[in-house]
Amino acid sequence: MDASALNNPRLKALIEEERTKALANELVAKLTDVCWDKCITGSIGSSFSKSETSCLSNCAKRFAELKMLTMQKLTSSSR
Amino acid sequence: MDSFSSPSLSPSGNPNPEAVMEQIKAQLAQAYAQEFLETVGKKCFEKCVTKPGSSLSGSESSCISRCVDRYIEATGIVSRALFSSQR
Numbered sequence: 001m002d003a004s005a006l007n008n009p010r011l012k013a014l015i016e017e018e019r020t021k022a023l024a025n026e027l028v029a030k031l032t033d034v035c036w037d038k039c040i041t042g043s044i045g046s047s048f049s050k051s052e053t054s055c056l057s058n059c060a061k062r063f064a065e066l067k068m069l070t071m072q073k074l075t076s077s078s079r
Numbered sequence: 080m081d082s083f084s085s086p087s088l089s090p091s092g093n094p095n096p097e098a099v100m101e102q103i104k105a106q107l108a109q110a111y112a113q114e115f116l117e118t119v120g121k122k123c124f125e126k127c128v129t130k131p132g133s134s135l136s137g138s139e140s141s142c143i144s145r146c147v148d149r150y151i152e153a154t155g156i157v158s159r160a161l162f163s164s165q166r
Binding site for chain 2 (some may be wrong): 008010011014015018021024025027028029032033035036040043044045046047048053056057058059060061064072
């Protein structure tokens with residue numbers, strides 16, 4: 001496949017869609033890594049406790065907020 | 080894996096987008112699965128194997144089994160928290 005294949009607009013659109021999915025997967029993977037360390041501190045049971053579940057959920061949302069705030073701060077302070 | 084052999088090309092020699100996408104998706108899935116395995120292995124080793132012996136004990140093995148399930152569950156919780164809440 002030579003480089004001119006990338007001029008195919010349909011292929012470009014499909015690749016862009018996969019790229020978006022891959023980025024989302026990466027974000028989930030990274031957040032699960034971080035939030036597991038923060039929230040799953042005790043021994044491993046056969047299910048999560050309620051507090052572990054809400055910790056994981058909150059952790060993900062707070063991290064996403066933090067990311068957004070950080071980006072806002074960076075883009076505003078560069079003016 | 081030879082990415083350039085004929086199935087990706089239609090008779091006119093132009094790349095078949097669907098076939099190319101299948102290869103791309105397969106490679107992405109493989110890379111993702113590998114990363115997932117490494118992460119889960121590390122987390123569950125930390126949690127379950129506190130004093131490595133000459134083999135895995137029964138309790139270590141069942142801890143690891145639970146841990147893998149929990150990590151998969153955690154991934155689902157995080158994914159839903161990120162992508163299904165409307166703000």
